[in-house]
Amino acid sequence: EPEVTQTPSHQVTQMGQEVILRCVPISNHLYFYWYRQILGQKVEFLVSFYNNEISEKSEIFDDQFSVERPDGSNFTLKIRSTKLEDSAMYFCASSAASGDYNEQFFGPGTRLTVL
Amino acid sequence: GESVGLHLPTLSVQEGDNSIINCAYSNSASDYFIWYKQESGKGPQFIIDIRSNMDKRQGQRVTVLLNKTVKHLSLQIAATQPGDSAVYFCAGLSGGYNKLIFGAGTRLAVHP
Numbered sequence: 539e540p541e542v543t544q545t546p547s548h549q550v551t552q553m554g555q556e557v558i559l560r561c562v563p564i565s566n567h568l569y570f571y572w573y574r575q576i577l578g579q580k581v582e583f584l585v586s587f588y589n590n591e592i593s594e595k596s597e598i599f600d601d602q603f604s605v606e607r608p609d610g611s612n613f614t615l616k617i618r619s620t621k622l623e624d625s626a627m628y629f630c631a632s633s634a635a636s637g638d639y640n641e642q643f644f645g646p647g648t649r650l651t652v653l
Numbered sequence: 654g655e656s657v658g659l660h661l662p663t664l665s666v667q668e669g670d671n672s673i674i675n676c677a678y679s680n681s682a683s684d685y686f687i688w689y690k691q692e693s694g695k696g697p698q699f700i701i702d703i704r705s706n707m708d709k710r711q712g713q714r715v716t717v718l719l720n721k722t723v724k725h726l727s728l729q730i731a732a733t734q735p736g737d738s739a740v741y742f743c744a745g746l747s748g749g750y751n752k753l754i755f756g757a758g759t760r761l762a763v764h765p
């Protein structure tokens with residue numbers, strides 16, 4: 539069964555450093571998403587991406603964040619200068635289309651720890 | 654504003670019992686709702702969904718009920734098994750690009 543994969547599973551970085559979280563969405567999917575989950579809290583939407591551009595972003599997704607689909611398979615989330623409060627699980631998701639009944643498939647997540 | 658929230662943070666049940674997990678949503682949250690299951694160390698996994706023009710939808714051992722009058726959503730799991738132990742989130746679909754608004758999560762603990 540096709541699945542979303544993410545690397546690395548755990549990333550430890552120093553405050554102020556740049557990190558890139560990587561995702562490989564399901565191959566025939568067209569819509570891509572990043573969510574994050576601070577420990578013990580709910581999953582929060584960050585950004586959606588379609589046709590090589592951002593479709594929607596949340597207030598969390600400020601100028602320190604960017605997304606890219608550098609090739610036909612990868613989807614990345616970059617945090618330019620990490621803060622302590624960026625420590626969280628980051629989930630990538632993809633769906634075949636937009637709208638109702640287009641299930642978002644989530645990856646296993648990358649745990650980001652900012653020291 | 655958009656808001657999807659859960660009534661109970663934890664729920665403990667005996668194996669074989671039925672489980673009911675509840676969720677509330679605000680006016681502008683969504684016309685489409687999904688229940689996700691999250692096991693430790695994994696991403697959310699789709700369980701079942703329901704549109705606002707329905708009040709009930711059944712899957713395998715799971716039923717979702719939607720009460721639009723009181724803006725309440727519930728997930729019923731029949732004959733709960735140890736493998737059902739996880740955190741369960743309700744989520745509302747917002748906007749045209751599948752932005753999911755998640756609730757806080759309920760941890761379901763199934764005891765033998």
